[in-house]
Amino acid sequence: MKSLFNASLLFLFISLMACPVFGQIDQIFGIEVVPNTVEGSPIRSVVILLEKDGKEYLADSLEIKAFYDAFNIKPGSIFRQFSVDLAISVFLKQEEIKSASYKVYTPEISGPVVLVIRSSFWTEEEDKKIVAKKSLPFPSLIETEKSKLTLILNGAIGLYHDQNAFFSKGAEFTQGNPVANNPAGIGPRFWGESFLEPGIAGITKLGKTKIFPYGAVTFLVSGRNSSDIYSEGTALKGTIERLYGGILLPQLGKKQQLHIDLSAGGQFFQLNDGFLFSRFSGSANAGERGSVFLNSRTAYQMTAWAKVHWKKFNFSAFYLEPQELFKDRQSDTRYLGGGISYNDNRRLDLGLHYITIHSSKSTYATPNDRIPLEGLQTINPKVWVNNIAGKGFFIKSEYAFQRNSNADMVANAWYLGGGLVKQTWKKSPSLYYRFAFMQGDDPTTTRFERFDILQGGGLGNWIQGINFKKIIGDGNLLTHRIEVKAYLAKNMELSFDYFFLSADSKSNLGSLAPISTLQDKNFGQEFTTTYRYFFKRNFLFLGLFSWAKPGKAISSSFESNVYDWLTFQASTFMFF
Incomplete structure (x- = not known):
């Protein structure tokens, strides 16, 4: 070496x-x-x-x-x-x-x-002067060319205000939800959330071998000070968040171009940019965990992950078990998957993955009966092209084909986005447009055709409207997204997002009860402003304002008026 x-x-x-x-x-x-x-x-x-x-x-x-x-x-x-x-x-x-x-x-x-x-x-x-060894900065405890041991200390505090949550129909939209014992409705709902996550992590080299065992463990305490948009009163909960171990095997083979990483335990996982699997969907944060907006818990309950890197190719296989909220209501959904990707660090980022639901107690509601999630298979190719012609233009696209080995079910989803990034311009502005299609069911056929987003969504790229996301999910959905973004400083980002959302089918079984059958396909529009400011190296301020305006698909589902849904969010994060 x-x-x-x-x-x-x-x-x-x-x-x-x-x-x-x-x-x-x-x-x-x-x-x-x-x-x-x-x-x-x-x-x-x-x-x-x-x-x-x-x-x-x-x-x-x-x-x-x-x-x-x-x-x-x-x-x-x-x-x-x-x-x-x-x-x-x-x-x-x-x-x-x-x-x-x-x-x-x-x-x-x-x-x-x-x-x-x-x-x-x-x-x-x-002169190549010998510089005196500096003391290790917090939170590092030990750091050599063979080993490292460090503390982990993350936390956050946030204040949140929602006006007319659930378009003022909280009781209707949350019926059957076990955590919704005091859903918000017309008017304001204001509360605060916080969390603290201490832990320790380390890696070392075994003798003269190329074997590097590593691992981490953290404990996370989260809570809220009053009622959020779902649940009544205060909440406080402490649980183990990360608990995993693994082995790195770097620089193998004659040309030392093979790199292997094997790990298992409670850890983060994300596929691409979160279209099908987002790191923010690995765990539950509502109810007694008191972190529905901070989303503090993100580790999957179990992630077994094998990764092999060779030249510009990456091969992976994974087993995922999401962390569910209630121990007595577990769906026991388990995912198996794997794939290959290619990235030349210049223009092309390509991938092909296969995922199956290996086991699950959950079922899909169809017009005729219920069919199992278990047996669902997804094939997911990806094509991203960056900096086309050296001018900053880019294209991003993924496709997902689904079938179920235990039922008559076939569904499709895809997105195509493109834009322009000018990193050398002042403020590094960017413009992005994306159309996303997630198929809905055609009730006139015996085949079930509603797409299942798996563990996609979370924050960022695939939330598709931070307010709308809470009621319409991601199946049976067509979205137009326009994003304009700029950097006010190197550590300060401001973005504006516009979403226009509609249904593919008026048959909306699988969504929330009030909109399971639609009179119109227009869900509505949402405007979101997001501000990120990274300061003092270990702190991040995240400010967000979003205004969701309901369309006829929402308003026609109720006899009384629905109102625009506004959310104001201000969170400060600490990371060590």
């Missing part, structure tokens, strides 16, 4: 001294986040910045390959904080290196991350 690092670093050092022909970089990659908060997220791209004469430059393709070989951290793989931490520790041991560090950015709230690695080299004129 050491010879590989030395060869890679020597190549980089010579290239830098030869005054390479790449331009100075000055762009925004997204909002910086603390690494432990995006553990398990897909890596969308890796950016390597080299310092020369006090200025930063973007590494060219040959230098990026050298870094890949040394770090073994590549686009398309899963972000593991310890993998990057150890790579940086080993990297800093090389005598040519003056400094090295990394940061993680999220261009979208729940999307894949961008990993930015910064490095500088000693010049011929500089």
Whole structure:
């Protein structure tokens, strides 16, 4: 391993001294986040910045390959904080290196991350002075080129105000919901939520082998101070959040291009940008957990995950068990899946996954009978093309085909989005349009055709209206989304989203009772403003305002008036 690092670093050092022909970089990659908060997220791209004469430059393709070989951290793989931490520790041991560090950015709230690695080299004129070892910053306890042990301390506090929640029909929309003992209706509902998550995590190398066992455990306490839009009164709940272990096997094979990561336990999981599986859908936060808006719990109850990275390809297999709210009402839904993806870190990000519901007690309501979730199979190809013609244009699309081996069920869903990102412009503006189709059932046929979003949604890309999401779900849904986004500063993002939502079919069985049969297909519109401000390195302020206006599909389902639904949210997060 050491010879590989030395060869890679020597190549980089010579290239830098030869005054390479790449331009100075000055762009925004997204909002910086603390690494432990995006553990398990897909890596969308890796950016390597080299310092020369006090200025930063973007590494060219040959230098990026050298870094890949040394770090073994590549686009398309899963972000593991310890993998990057150890790579940086080993990297800093090389005598040519003056400094090295990394940061993680999220261009979208729940999307894949961008990993930015910064490095500088000693010049011929500089003395390679031995710098005194600095004390480890909090929360690190131990950090060497073979091991790391760190504390985890996350938390948040938020204030929330909803006006006319559920379009003033809370009692009707929440009938049968076991946590809705005091649903909001016409008028205001104001409350606060908070959580604290302490824990510890570590990784180490076993002797002279290439085996790195790792693991983490955290305990999360969450609560609210008064009634939220579902439940009455205060709430306080403490449970184990993360509890997992794994093994990293890096740089295997003759050319050391094979990287294996095996893990199991309560941990985060996300597929692509959350279309079918979102990290924010892995757990439950309502009722006695008192975190319905902070969404503090996101780890799946069980995630067994095998990942193999070879060159620009990633292979994965996974078993997922979501964490459900009530122990005596478990659906015992289990997912099995796997797939292959390709990412060249320049233009193409391709993937193909297969997922099946291995077991479940739940059923779908159909016009004739109930059919089981167990046996549902989903095939999910993905095509993302970035920076088309070098002008900042991009296209994103996924398709999902579903069938059920235990019932006559076939359904389809897809989305196609495109836009423009100008990272080199002032404020780094972007424009994005997306149309998403999720099939509804045709009651005139014997086949059931309503699409099941699986564990998609959560926050960010696939919430499809932060208010509407709470009543219409994602099956039988057509959405137009327009997003305009800009960075007021490198750590400050402002975005505006517009959603127009309608049904594919007037037969809406599987949705909430008041809208199970529709008189009209127009659900309505929603306007959302989101503000993210990352400050003091370990704190994030998230402000949100959303205005949902009901369409005829909602208003015609009630004899009395429905009213616009407004939500105001202000949350401050702490991450260590």
